[in-house]
Amino acid sequence: MQPSTENRIENIKHEASSPQNQFTREEIEKHNKENDCWIVVNGKVNDATSVLDWHPGGKAPIMAHAGRAHAETTEEFESIHDDYAEQKLSECVLGVVTEKTMGYIRKQAENAAKESSVLKKEPGDCSRSPSVECEVKGPTGEIKYTGQGGFMIDGKEYHFRNISLILGESGITPGYQLIARILCSKDEGEEEDKTKIKVVDANKTKDDILLREDLDLLAKEYPDQFQITHVLSQPGDVWAGEKGHVTKEILQEHAFGPEDMNVALLCGPPTTIQKAVLPALKDIGYKEGENLFGF
Secondary structure, three states, rough: OOOHHHHHHHHHHHOOOOEEEEEHHHHHHOOOEEEEEEEEEEEEEEEEHHHHHOOOOOOHHHHHHOOOOHHHHHHHEEEEEEEHHHHHHHHHHHEEEEEHHHHHHHHHHHHHHOOOOOOOOOOOOOOOOOOOOOOEEOOOEEEEEEEEEEEEOOOOEEEEOOEEEEEHHHHHHHHHHHHHHHOOHHHHOOOOOOOOOEEEEEEHHHHHOOOHHHHHHHHHHHOEEEEEEEOOOOOOOOOEEOOOOOOOHHHHHHOOOOOOOEEEEEEHHHHHHHHHHHHHHHHOOOEEEEEEEEE
């Protein structure tokens, strides 16, 4: 989970007093033992060796990411940890990854998303796999898309015409699978899937946007079926898109409303989803378990 405002301030103070050393992927990979365990979360290199002995989940979940520079560490950490864990992790910060290493992490995450979707690695190339169904799995659950607006969620069948995907950071990865499955339905003779999709994708900076080239290209190729809006909390001076956090106003402008045959699917950092996006969607009129689901 993402930290509260109070803990974020404390973390910033702690990091400001810590040396901002930069580490390459090759250096990080050397520290993969129980007596020398480094993990990378949100681009920060942490010495988690001392955490192994008291970690409530045991050593194994941490050691699975020891010495590895990949996005899965951040995804797993944010999906299950609270403010206390975030604060304790900030005490372990050694520095940050180099720009080259951060680029490697982003590219790896993008490739993983593409390999698990029905799209090839070339942007906009809609060559399908033989699979008819698409299992969309995120940190909190699994949703099976059966085609033509059909879903199987917790053993129950649903059907929708319009889908709003509200995604945060690495939540774009499972979202991409669903987008690709719908837009690429015509290939190999399958009936065209006319389900419409609107995506609100939240990130910190423009460099944090995964699959941006692919998604923006798909939006240009399918303008009547697919739209995506990027929202940045740390946009910088040259960003012309939406700024700040995902709000009720942004959702009302860039997502489908809660009318009949519309659904909102959420995937992202739990605190962001639970404390901001979910209440906003409920205020708009969406109902959990009916036309509002997390995955």
